[in-house]
Amino acid sequence: MIVVERNETSIRQFIWDYLDSNAYVICEGKEALIVDPIDTEEFWQYVERSEIESAVVFLTHEHFDHINGLNRLRDRIPCKVYAHVDCSKNIGIESGNLSKLANIIVQYSDKLVKSKPLLIPFVCKPADITFEVELECSWHSHHIRLLHTPGHSAGSACMIFDKKLMFSGDTLLIIPTITRFPGGNREAFASITVPRLNNLEGIRYDFPGHGESGTFIEMLWLNELLKDGMVTG
Numbered sequence: 001m002i003v004v005e006r007n008e009t010s011i012r013q014f015i016w017d018y019l020d021s022n023a024y025v026i027c028e029g030k031e032a033l034i035v036d037p038i039d040t041e042e043f044w045q046y047v048e049r050s051e052i053e054s055a056v057v058f059l060t061h062e063h064f065d066h067i068n069g070l071n072r073l074r075d076r077i078p079c080k081v082y083a084h085v086d087c088s089k090n091i092g093i094e095s096g097n098l099s100k101l102a103n104i105i106v107q108y109s110d111k112l113v114k115s116k117p118l119l120i121p122f123v124c125k126p127a128d129i130t131f132e133v134e135l136e137c138s139w140h141s142h143h144i145r146l147l148h149t150p151g152h153s154a155g156s157a158c159m160i161f162d163k164k165l166m167f168s169g170d171t172l173l174i175i176p177t178i179t180r181f182p183g184g185n186r187e188a189f190a191s192i193t194v195p196r197l198n199n200l201e202g203i204r205y206d207f208p209g210h211g212e213s214g215t216f217i218e219m220l221w222l223n224e225l226l227k228d229g230m231v232t233g
Contacts, residue, residue, distance in 0.1 A: 001042055004213060006205050007164050014043045018106050018116065020210050021065040024167060027052065028140045035159060035167045036060055036209065037069035052077060056139055058146065059083040059127065060169025060209055061156040062090035064099035070124050082135070083127035084148050087155025090183065091124040098181065149196060151179050151189025163202050169209040172197065172219050194225055
C-alpha cells in the first residue's frame, strides 16, 4: 500500500500485480470511496483493518484489470457503483471486459507472472448509477465530477475529486493512451477526450490506472496533449 497526501486528502494506492493496475481508496470514517477495486490480499486486509462498512465505487473503465475485485467487494459490504453507461454494460460481458482474453494480455505484457494462477473469465452486475457525458454529485463534504473520456475503451471516464484531483484510469498515463483494444477508438480520443482534458480548470494532480501519480500538467505534457493557452487554475 502506498499512501499519498494531496490537498489534505489521504489517498491509499493498491497495485494488482498481474498488470500493475492501481486501485485507490479514500476514507471518511467507516465509509470508503474506492476507484477501481482490485483483488489483492493487501487490499482486503486494509478493508478489514479499517472496518469499512460501506463504499461508493467509481469504475474508470470496464477492463478486467480494473474491476477484478468488484464482485468480492459487493459480497462483503454494501456498495453504490458509479460508471459510464458503456462501462456498466461491458462489465457484464466477458468479451466486453476483456477477461475472456486476460491470460493472453498478461502473457504479452512485461510482467513475469508464470507462477501465478491462470485468470478465469468473469462478469459483474451493472453499475447502480450511470451517466452518459458527465455527472456531478457529492460524497460527504467532497465534490465529485464524473466525465466521459472515450478512446481507451467505450466506457472510459475520469473522476475529479474536489475540483483538484483526477483519477484517470487508462485515459491518461505516463505513456501514450492505448486505443487498440476492442472498444478503443483513436478518433474519439482525439476529437472528444483531448479537448475535454484541455478544458479542465484547476486540476493539480492525476492518479492514473497504472504507474505513479503526477501533476496533471506533467501527465498531459508526457502524452504531448498539452495545448497552448490551456487554463490550469
